[in-house]
Amino acid sequence: MTFLDDFATLSSFGATANGGVHREAATADDGRARWFLADWFDRNGLTTTVDAVGNMYGSIEFVPGAPYVLVGSHLDSQPTAGKYDGAYGVLAAAHAAYQVIECVERGSVTPQFNLAVVNWFNEEGSRFSPSLMGSGVFIGKFDADDILKVTDRGGITVRDALSDIGFHGEDQQLDAVSYTEIHIEQGPILEQEGTTIGIVTANWAARKYSITVHGEQSHTGATHMALRHDALVGASKIVLAARELTTQFPDGLLLASVGQFDVEPNSPIVVPSKVTMAIDVRSSDPDVLEQAHDMLLAAIAQETEVHVSIDSSALRPSTSYQSEGVELAEEAAKDLGLSYRRMLTMAGHDSVNLKDIVPTVMLFVPSVDGISHSEKELTRDSDLLDGVTMLTETVARMVRGDIGVAKATELTSAGSRQR
Amino acid sequence: MTFLDDFATLSSFGATANGGVHREAATADDGRARWFLADWFDRNGLTTTVDAVGNMYGSIEFVPGAPYVLVGSHLDSQPTAGKYDGAYGVLAAAHAAYQVIECVERGSVTPQFNLAVVNWFNEEGSRFSPSLMGSGVFIGKFDADDILKVTDRGGITVRDALSDIGFHGEDQQLDAVSYTEIHIEQGPILEQEGTTIGIVTANWAARKYSITVHGEQSHTGATHMALRHDALVGASKIVLAARELTTQFPDGLLLASVGQFDVEPNSPIVVPSKVTMAIDVRSSDPDVLEQAHDMLLAAIAQETEVHVSIDSSALRPSTSYQSEGVELAEEAAKDLGLSYRRMLTMAGHDSVNLKDIVPTVMLFVPSVDGISHSEKELTRDSDLLDGVTMLTETVARMVRGDIGVAKATELTSAGSRQR
Numbered sequence: 104m105t106f107l108d109d110f111a112t113l114s115s116f117g118a119t120a121n122g123g124v125h126r127e128a129a130t131a132d133d134g135r136a137r138w139f140l141a142d143w144f145d146r147n148g149l150t151t152t153v154d155a156v157g158n159m160y161g162s163i164e165f166v167p168g169a170p171y172v173l174v175g176s177h178l179d180s181q182p183t184a185g186k187y188d189g190a191y192g193v194l195a196a197a198h199a200a201y202q203v204i205e206c207v208e209r210g211s212v213t214p215q216f217n218l219a220v221v222n223w224f225n226e227e228g229s230r231f232s233p234s235l236m237g238s239g240v241f242i243g244k245f246d247a248d249d250i251l252k253v254t255d256r257g258g259i260t261v262r263d264a265l266s267d268i269g270f271h272g273e274d275q276q277l278d279a280v281s282y283t284e285i286h287i288e289q290g291p292i293l294e295q296e297g298t299t300i301g302i303v304t305a306n307w308a309a310r311k312y313s314i315t316v317h318g319e320q321s322h323t324g325a326t327h328m329a330l331r332h333d334a335l336v337g338a339s340k341i342v343l344a345a346r347e348l349t350t351q352f353p354d355g356l357l358l359a360s361v362g363q364f365d366v367e368p369n370s371p372i373v374v375p376s377k378v379t380m381a382i383d384v385r386s387s388d389p390d391v392l393e394q395a396h397d398m399l400l401a402a403i404a405q406e407t408e409v410h411v412s413i414d415s416s417a418l419r420p421s422t423s424y425q426s427e428g429v430e431l432a433e434e435a436a437k438d439l440g441l442s443y444r445r446m447l448t449m450a451g452h453d454s455v456n457l458k459d460i461v462p463t464v465m466l467f468v469p470s471v472d473g474i475s476h477s478e479k480e481l482t483r484d485s486d487l488l489d490g491v492t493m494l495t496e497t498v499a500r501m502v503r504g505d506i507g508v509a510k511a512t513e514l515t516s517a518g519s520r521q522r
Numbered sequence: 523m524t525f526l527d528d529f530a531t532l533s534s535f536g537a538t539a540n541g542g543v544h545r546e547a548a549t550a551d552d553g554r555a556r557w558f559l560a561d562w563f564d565r566n567g568l569t570t571t572v573d574a575v576g577n578m579y580g581s582i583e584f585v586p587g588a589p590y591v592l593v594g595s596h597l598d599s600q601p602t603a604g605k606y607d608g609a610y611g612v613l614a615a616a617h618a619a620y621q622v623i624e625c626v627e628r629g630s631v632t633p634q635f636n637l638a639v640v641n642w643f644n645e646e647g648s649r650f651s652p653s654l655m656g657s658g659v660f661i662g663k664f665d666a667d668d669i670l671k672v673t674d675r676g677g678i679t680v681r682d683a684l685s686d687i688g689f690h691g692e693d694q695q696l697d698a699v700s701y702t703e704i705h706i707e708q709g710p711i712l713e714q715e716g717t718t719i720g721i722v723t724a725n726w727a728a729r730k731y732s733i734t735v736h737g738e739q740s741h742t743g744a745t746h747m748a749l750r751h752d753a754l755v756g757a758s759k760i761v762l763a764a765r766e767l768t769t770q771f772p773d774g775l776l777l778a779s780v781g782q783f784d785v786e787p788n789s790p791i792v793v794p795s796k797v798t799m800a801i802d803v804r805s806s807d808p809d810v811l812e813q814a815h816d817m818l819l820a821a822i823a824q825e826t827e828v829h830v831s832i833d834s835s836a837l838r839p840s841t842s843y844q845s846e847g848v849e850l851a852e853e854a855a856k857d858l859g860l861s862y863r864r865m866l867t868m869a870g871h872d873s874v875n876l877k878d879i880v881p882t883v884m885l886f887v888p889s890v891d892g893i894s895h896s897e898k899e900l901t902r903d904s905d906l907l908d909g910v911t912m913l914t915e916t917v918a919r920m921v922r923g924d925i926g927v928a929k930a931t932e933l934t935s936a937g938s939r940q941r
Contacts, residue, residue, distance in 0.1 A: 182787035183739060183795070229789035289744035309743060311790065320602060322895040323779045323802040324728060325708035325868040328768045330892065335780055336765050339758035346755050349747045360742045361754055363790045366783045368601035370648035371730065371800035372869075373781045373895045376602070381790035383742040449744040451791075473749065476741040476792045 106198050106491055107484055113139060113178075113194055114186040123478030124186045128179040128225035128236075129157065129261065134268030136178045140193065140222060147201050149220060153272025155247050157265045158237040160277055161197065162219035165207055165502070169214075170280035170514050172501045173461075174199060174494065175221030177237075177453060181229050185480020187287045187470075189226055191487065195285050196220045199495040203502055215504030216280050216511065223453045224265075230255045231264075233311075233417075238453035241276055242460045278514055281428075281507035282457040283464040285494045287482050289450050291473030299489050300443040301467030302432040307449045308389045308421040310396055312382040313414040314341065314403075320368065320376035331374055335366055337409030338378035344402035345382050348395045356391050358449065359384040359399075387447050389421050419451065427506045428464040435496040441489055450475070462506045464497055466490065525617050525910055526903060532558060532597075532613055533605040542897030543605045547598040547644035547655075548576065548680065553687030555597045559612065559641060566620050568639060572691025574666050576684045577656040579696055580616065581638035584626055584921070588633075589699035589933050591920045592880075593618060593913065594640030596656075596872060600648050604899020606706045606889075608645055610906065614704050615639045618914040622921055634923030635699050635930065642872045643684075649674045650683075652730075652836075657872035660695055661879045697933055700847070700926035701876040702883040704913045706901050708869050710892030718908050719862040720886030721851045726868045727808045727840040729815055731801040732833040733760065733822075739787065739795035750793055754785055756828030757797035763821035764801050767814045775810050777868065778803040778818075806866050808840050838870065846925045847883040854915040860908055869894070881925045883916055885909065 116139065117124045117132030126132045137159060141151045144161030152160045162171060176192025200220050206212040223241070228234025231253050239245040251262040251271075265271035288294075293301050318334030345359045363381040384399065386392040396416075403411050429445065436443035446467065448455070454465040468490040471481040501507060535558065536543045536551030545551045556578060560570045563580030571579045581590060595611025619639050625631040642660070647653025650672050658664040670681040670690075684690035707713075712720050737753030764778045782800040803818070805811040815835075822830050848864065855862035865886065867874070873884040887909040890900040920926060 181789050181792050184792075227789070228791065229787075232790065234791065289741050291746070291749075307743070319898075320896040321893060322708050322869060323781050324726070324777060324804050324870065325894055326777070326892065327710070327774060328777060329773070330710075331779070333765070333779060335761055335783055339761040342754055342758040343762070346752070354748070355746060358743060358745070358747060360750070360752060360793055362742050362792045362794065363788050364754055364783075364785045364794070365788070368648070369782050369784070370600050370646070371651065371782045372647065372653065372802055373600050373603075374779055375781065375783070376896075383791055385743050450741060451743065473745065474740060475744055477739040477795075479738075 106194065106488060110194055113190055117180065119183055119478055121478040123184055123480065124180045125183050126180040127182060127230040128227065129264035129268055131268065133179050134270065137222065137268065137270055140178065143197055148204055149200065152274035153270050154274055154276045155272060156237050156240045156250050157224035157270045157272065158241060158276065159222040159270065160219045162217065162277060163204060164217045165214035166217055169216050170278040170511055171217045171219045172498060172507065173219050173221050173277065173279045173282045174284070174498050175223065176284050176286060177223045177226035179225055179227050181227050181476045183478055184476050185478060187480050187482050188475055191287060191482065192285045193222050195491045195494050198491050199498045202495045203499050206499055212499050212503050214502045216502055216507065218498065218502050219277050226453055231261055235451060235453055235456050238456040242456050244456065279461050280511045280514065281462045281501050282454060283494065283497050283501060284452060284454040285466040285468065285490050286452055287475065288467040288470045289473065289475035290470065292446060293467060293469035294471055296444065298442045298444050299468065299486060300436050300441050300493050301446045302429055302443055303424055303448045303465035303467065304429055304445045305421055305423040305447050306451065306455050307385045307387050307447055308392045309383065309385040309419040309451065310392060311417045314380050314382060315412045315414055316341065316378040317410040317412065318376050321374040323372045323374055326374060332408055333374050334378045334409055335375040337406050337411065338364070338380060340406065341403060344399065345384070348384065348398055351398065352391055356388060357386045357395055359395065385449060422458070424458050424465055425462040428462050431500055431505050432464050432466060432497055435500060436493060439492060439496055441493055461510050466493060466497065525613065525907060529613055532609055536599065538602055538897055540897040542603055542899065543599050544602050545599040546601060546649040547646065548683035548687055550687065552598050553689065556641065556687065556689055559597065562616055567623055568619065571693035572689050573693055573695045574691060575656050575659045575669050576643035576689045576691065577660060577695065578641040578689065579638045581636065581696060582623060583636045584633035585636055588635050589697040589930055590636045590638045591917065591926065592638050592640050592696065592698045592701045593703070593917050594642060595703050595705060596642045596645035598644055598646050600646050600895045602897055603895050604897060606899050606901050607894060610706060610901065611704050612641050614910045614913050617910050618917045621914045622918050625918055631918050631922050633921045635921055635926065637917070637921050638696050645872055650680055654870060654872055654875055657875040661875045663875065698880050699930045699933065700881045700920050701873060702913065702916050702920060703871060703873040704885040704887065704909050705871055706894065707886040707889045708892065708894035709889065711865060712886060712888035713890060715863065717861045717863050718887065718905060719855050719860050719912050720865045721848055721862055722843055722867045722884035722886065723848055723864045724840055724842040724866050725870065725874045726804045726806050726866055727811045728802065728804040728838040728870065729811060730836045733799050733801060734831045734833055735760065735797040736829040736831065737795050740793040742791045742793055745793060751827055752793050753797045753828055754794040756825050756830065757783070757799060759825065760822060763818065767803065767817055770817065771810055775807060776803070776805045776814055778814065804868060843877050843884055844881040847881050850919055850924050851883050851885060851916055854919060855912060858911060858915055860912055880929050885912060885916065
């Protein structure tokens with residue numbers, strides 16, 4: 104059982120012809136990847152449990168009644184995506200846990216907490232919106248019952264989709280004392296610098312907009328231009344306005360684009376009546392993001408041919424990972440002789456949710472050319488293996504209680520109060 | 523049995539909440555409308571036959587072995603469309619035929635030809651592409667076997683869709699000697715002028731483009747802007763370039779828009795890799811259309827972030843309806859005391875196909891505000907009824923042989939040669 108062999112097997116579930124994966128949340132291929140992971144837990148001394156929103160845990164109890172160090176990521180992918188995003192972090196977590204268990208068994212790590220690998224449900228949000236769904240329920244940001252009713256475009260609910268693959272569980276979520284996750288960078292910085300490990304100090308601020316452009320359906324071949332209210336023309340202007348935003352700030356400071364874009368009624372000879380779209384704007388600088396927000400609203404307000412409604416405009420603020428976790432990771436990398444640097448995450452991760460409730464360590468390994476959400480996504484084998492080594496050392500230190508003691512005390516006293 | 527009562531019944535098949543219809547070709551609702559029509563034929567002395575591509579005929583033989591005057595239009599609609607487009611012409615044809623049969627029976631019309639009402643399959647082209655499908659097979663422009671293999675977006679073939687509703691027929695298509703069709707104008711001219719009948723002399727020239735914009739899939743939240751190849755940004759520029767074309771010529775001379783537009787992979791946090799779109803450009807002036815064609819290609823050639831392929835660029839030339847048919851209609855309108863004018867058709871119709879093989883008369887009635895392909899489509903009852911009167915007189919003159927004699931001679935000698 105080597106990590107790379109296991110990773111090759113995991114990458115076969117939903118594999119695409121061009122070397123990527125297409126494994127959206129709670130699809131049959133996601134189910135196959137999950138059963139592989141459950142079997143892996145079973146063969147390696149971890150107990151599989153599944154909570155109501157499909158978060159999957161492989162846990163081991165070292166200290167009866169103590170809370171858990173969680174380590175994981177997500178097995179779901181975007182459509183026609185890369186095989187590393189999420190899946191690498193889950194398998195690295197499993198292998199790290201395996202090695203930490205061995206350390207505990209031979210006495211080189213004295214555990215203060217228990218340990219669980221976790222596969223969060225629907226990090227990507229492509230099939231079921233919003234993203235970061237399982238971890239969002241875990242931290243109490245979303246209500247599980249609400250989430251179970253969310254439907255995909257075919258009208259299938261989260262509840263039914265999870266049931267169909269056998270992962271609508273009844274187990275309790277575990278008490279977390281701390282969390283760590285390793286992920287590919289999805290940007291070019293580590294590779295360009297030749298650095299092996301990124302230690303994340305904060306996430307970029309992001310705004311996600313859901314927008315509807317309302318026009319009026321008419322005939323492409325018979326309606327005079329002056330009488331048209333073409334929703335696609337209005338929507339195209341907004342797409343270009345979002346792109347234009349990025350040129351208004353110093354290079355690299357703002358990202359903006361439209362990923363989802365649906366036209367109605369979408370017939371060759373009908374002027375579109377409606378376009379719905381999802382705009383994604385991000386910056387490392389919250390002030391820049393707010394300026395961009397104002398500029399985008401101003402551009403939208405200029406539309407006269409169509410009516411534009413902003414259905415939602417959710418802000419994901421830039422927040423910091425706990426310094427105790429950053430320092431733990433720096434010391435671990437230094438002791439392992441791995442090159443490392445502090446950095447921000449541009450992309451969202453389940454760790455962005457977890458850090459709101461427990462000390463959280465977020466680690467990156469290099470992405471070749473920074474390419475992600477693409478079949479061309481690549482992280483070199485040596486970087487994958489260095490990442491597993493780094494994650495193992497980080498988990499060992501978390502299990503022995505280098506961070507999270509204050510959280511554990513809080514959990515214990517909450518438990519006492521409940522009794 | 524009044525025309526308006528029948529029209530209300532016909533409009534109930536696929537009716538929408540806002541007073542329109544949603545009755546795409548060979549859907550269950552199209553099937554219900556077709557069974558209503560077949561029953562109508564049966565009750566009113568017409569024999570129903572259906573050819574291999576679902577064209578439906580309600581025929582009567584006055585002169586054994588003689589060819590047929592065809593009169594009709596189409597029952598299929600665009601999505602969320604109006605109830606008049608096509609359906610009015612089919613029901614008007616049925617009522618006109620009923621009255622002409624009565625005239626023949628009481629001796630006021632001496633028939634030289636036989637008569638058939640026709641409902642052409644898939645005029646709209648929204649579910650199955652291309653449009654004008656049934657009449658295209660009828661005139662030999664398309665091969666029936668090729669057409670039967672065309673699939674909708676769900677992968678259902680024309681053959682299976684027609685079989686599912688019971689309209690994949692085995693009857694021969696009829697020998698046509700002439701054709702007439704009445705339709706709503708889908709433009710504002712007749713209403714603005716207060717004219718009742720439009721007599722079409724030629725169709726606008728049109729170009730239909732199928733275009734694919736190829737970008738590169740990446741992460742909306744992590745890919746630097748300079749590294750992006752965003753298919754949606756490129757496609758949006760083309761949508762606006764098509765609109766811009768229309769401002770380069772005198773008002774009303776050029777129409778251009780994009781009706782169908784599909785984004786892949788269409789996920790909120792993925793930079794789109796591909797957009798396919800259908801561009802529709804029309805002009806009354808063939809030279810203007812060609813200038814617009816060159817301008818559009820030049821605009822597309824400026825794209826550098828993405829690669830654009832023009833998958834097809836089909837020209838529907840401006841061609842004339844036979845002058846003998848125009849004159850027949852003018853005389854009929856004059857004799858009936860209906861106001862009339864000559865005009866062009868901006869939209870395509872099955873008659874544009876039929877006129878390539880037989881003398882063809884195309885008639886219009888007013889559209890309120892020129893609105894079409896919309897639930898707001900409206901033609902006033904008095905105009906509907908005047909149109910039926912006009913069509914009846916036109917069909918009577920065609921049945922008695924005012925036009926089409928040369929065609930009939932041609933058909934007879936072809937038949938002689940075949941023997």
